[in-house]
Amino acid sequence: MPERSPLDLPEDHPFGPHNLPYGVFTTPADPRPRLGVRYGDHVLDASAAARATGSPHAGLLAAPTLNPLLAAGRPTWQAVRAEVRAWLTAPEHRAAVTPLLVPLAEATMHLPFEVADYVDFYASEHHASNVGRIFRPDAPDPLTPNWKHLPIGYHGRAGTVVVSGTDITRPSGQRKTPADAAPVFGPSTRLDIEAEVAFVVGAPSAQGAPVARGDFREHVFGLCLLNDWSARDLQAWEYVPLGPFLGKSFATSVSAWVTPLEALESARVAPPARTHQLLPYLDDTADAQDAPDGLDLRLEVAINGETVSRPPFAAMYWTAAQQLAHLTVNGASLRTGDLYASGTVSGPEPDQLGCLLELTAGKGPFLADGDEVTITAWAPGPDGTRVGLGEVTGRIAPAIG
Structure with missing residues (x-):
């Protein structure tokens, strides 16, 4: 019986066409970093396939x-995607493309794009409410007064974004508990995860020119999974009055695969109902049903290896389109390779919480040295299929010194 070709996938494979x-x-055998497209349990050498087929996008x-492709803009993204699908599915390309498929187990994955800027948002009402109850138990409202009016975020450190599989060294810094007379220095004792989804900017924008919410798909190429590692003890001591700094900047992990937005049309859903009137640049109520920006x-x-939570992204209050509009409304420009993350994804149920701070009501335990965290995800695809979103994994290594 002839061996099955890697081009012949089951129709419901999450990494199909x-x-x-x-x-x-x-x-x-070839240590040159190059672009690949995941197909089943193989990686297509996209550069070699473009040369073999005479693609006009070979350069x-x-x-x-990915940065040159990201910068090329949406018409080119769509044209290249159509080419790649044809290479993998059209009979006339089989002979040329089959030798260019590398088993996933033989490939070493790298950071897929050069990160320009990194911004992290705080878009889950469930997460923000849970954290508010933990840190402000006596407050009449767990949400801050601005939360329902704008997507809250902070600028992170682009230089410490790492690809899935990179070990995460336990950070050290200042911390002070209420019982301490003065701050002490040492390794974080409350190291946490934050399960998030991040969006990758392709087409840039001019400084001074806000990007409208409706232009989201003209600028954002796709998404990846993200773990916003958080040292809660460092964060608690430093964050007043200017927000996260060393408690976040030591490492941020992203998945090795960037899924194009074009692959997620079947996953579009209406976001949660708006409880406050939004300003015009954020108002999406008219589009909530016909052209929704939420994602399932x-x-x-x-x-x-033990599942601790299954957070639903569909429950996120603020959408990626609203976040992009808010990020640029003051005239801040977009650059190719900008990365902005959703904030911790949490749902309303106890098994849907996206960080240990919530899962343990702030009491811990938090991450120990040697612990390995893996975040995976999928989305509904066309005709009952699933779109696999890969994984982001990191193992905690001991603090240095």
Whole structure:
């Protein structure tokens, strides 16, 4: 019986022709970083396939990162996606493309794009309410007064964004509990995760020119999974009055695969009902049903192989389109490779909480050295299929010194 071709996938495979996420990989036989497209349990060498088929986009796909493709804009994204699908499904390309499929187990994945800026939001009402109850138990409202009026966020550190599989060194810094007379210095004792979804900007914008909510898909190429590692003890001591700093900036992990927004049309859903009148640049109530910006993504968080939570992204109050509009409304420009994250994804149920702070009501335990955290996700695809969103994994290494 002839061996089955890697091009012949079951129709319901989560990494079939309806998905086609991009990454950057090397192999032992060829250490040059190059663009790949995941197909089943293989990686298509996109640069080699473009050369073999005479693609007009061979130059873009020959780059060692996704940035040139990201910068090319949506018409090019769509044209390249159509080409890649044809390479993998059209009979006339089989002979040329089959040798260019590398088993996933033989590929080493790298950070898929050069990160320009990194912003993290706080878009889950369930997460924000739970954290508010933990830190402000006597407050009449767990949400801050501005929360329902604008997407709250902070600027993080782009230089410490790392690809899935990178070990995370336990950070050290100042911390002070209410019982301490003065702050002490040492390794964080309350190291936490935050299960998030991040959006990758492709087409830039001019400084001084806000990007309208309706132009979201003209600028954002796709999404990836993200773990916003958080040292809660460092964060608690430093965050007043200017917000997160060293408690967040030591590392942020992203998945190796960037899923194009074009693959997620079947996952679009209406966001939660708005309880406050939004200013015009954020107001999406007219589009909530016909052209919704919410996404039905199903996350799963595992620690040392044991599932601890299944957060639903569909419950996020603020959408990625609203976040982009708010990020630029003051005239801030977008750059190719900008990364902005959703904030912790949490749902209304106890098994839907996206961080240990919530899962343990602030009491712990938090992460120990050697713990490995894996966040996976999928989304509904066309005709009952699933769109696999890969995974982001990190293992905690001991503090240095």
